[in-house]
Amino acid sequence: MPLLERVSTLLRANINDLIEKAENPEKLLKQLVLDMENQLLQVKTQVAIAIADQHLLERKRQEHEQEIAEWKRKAELAVARRHDDLARAALERVISFERLTKGFAEQAEDQKLEADTLRQTLHKLEQKLSETKAQCEILIAEHRRARVLKRATDAHQHVGATQDSAIGRMKSKVRRESAENLAAGEVLLPATLEDRFRSLEEQEQVELLLTQLKERAALPASTPE
Structure with a gap:
């Protein structure tokens, strides 16, 4: 569905790449967080609807079993x-x-899988939003410091900096970029590790659901009395 496609795009977004291409990094980061918050609200609504539909189908199945x-x-x-x-x-x-009853049971099972998928998407988006907010705060602070430093550097160059001072500024820039890369790596590393564990847990959950479906499919069909 389009909603999950938009969410998937946000989850895959590489903030550093976006910043490199942006004319106004601060504006882009704030817009990114706003977009994620809006998508989070929509996913929450879809989760609620999916769960409500699941309960409705279950209730219909139970009513038909009573009729039987x-x-x-x-x-x-x-x-x-x-x-x-x-x-x-x-x-x-x-x-x-x-x-x-069989039809409602099948629909209820499909609806449960859809609701579970939406729950997982919501959980991922909530985590991504939290991580992105923290990352954005760091990057915005770094960007502001860089602008201040650039203005100071421009002023120094305007009054006529010597060659030695220019080399010193270059060293400072290289060290700052190295520190920024290290900081970005430290910010991204936990998220990568968490994603690996989440992926492992999701794979186990999928295998469990598959085993349960196979076990149910192996049960002998009831014959009409």
């Missing part, structure tokens, strides 16, 4: 009173409700 039990009781009553025509009609209702 009721019509079976009526069929048994008709047989006991030797009304075979009524018993047949009741059993036809049983078969019809069993078919509907």
Whole structure:
């Protein structure tokens, strides 16, 4: 769906690459956080809707199971009173409700998987938003310091800096960039490690769901009474 595609784009966003291409890094970072907050709100809404639909389908399945039990009781009553025509009609209702029950059960299972997917997406987006906010604060502070330093450097050059002072400024810039790269690496490393553990946990959850589906599929089908 388009919503999950937009969220996926935000989750894959490389902040450093965006900053390199941006004319106004601060404005871009603030807009990125705002976009993520808006998408987070939409995903929360979709999660709530998916869960509500899942509960509705489950309730419909349960209602139809109750109808099956009721019509079976009526069929048994008709047989006991030797009304075979009524018993047949009741059993036809049983078969019809069993078919509907199966359909609602399948839809409920599909809806559960969709709700789980949305929950996982919401969790990832919440974590990404938290990480991005912290990262943006660091990068904005670095950007402001760089601008201040650039103005100071420009002023120094304007009054006529010597060659030695120019070399000194270059060394300072190189050291600052190295420090920024190190800081960026330290910020990104925990997120990469967490992503690896989250991926491992998601794979285990998928395998568990698959095993459960296979076990359910292996159960013998019930025959109409």
